[in-house]
């Protein structure tokens with residue numbers, strides 16, 4: 659059974675200021691506001707041990723704080739070297755003002 663996980667309140671996520679979020683059984687997550695639309699991805703860079711929420715959001719791109727690699731916030735696709743492997747992007751639902759994702763089937 660999949661279930662919705664509440665991550666944080668929508669009001670706490672400002673455009674350009676990604677927020678770290680945690681949910682049971684999930685890897686570290688990052689919540690973004692891009693022009694008023696909310697997106698959620700894994701927070702850990704696929705190139706190294708960096709949290710993307712410590713990086714720099716420019717529109718729909720998040721730049722890693724370590725080596726200048728970047729990802730597309732909307733799809734998780736790697737955008738700039740040295741990042742080559744996409745981060746996971748999660749479908750988002752807004753429930754009662756909260757940012758929610760569905761725990762993927764099979765996740766711990």
Ligand code: FES
Nearest residue numbers: 703706722725727
């Ligand atoms: Fe993110 Fe190297 S750790 S670009």
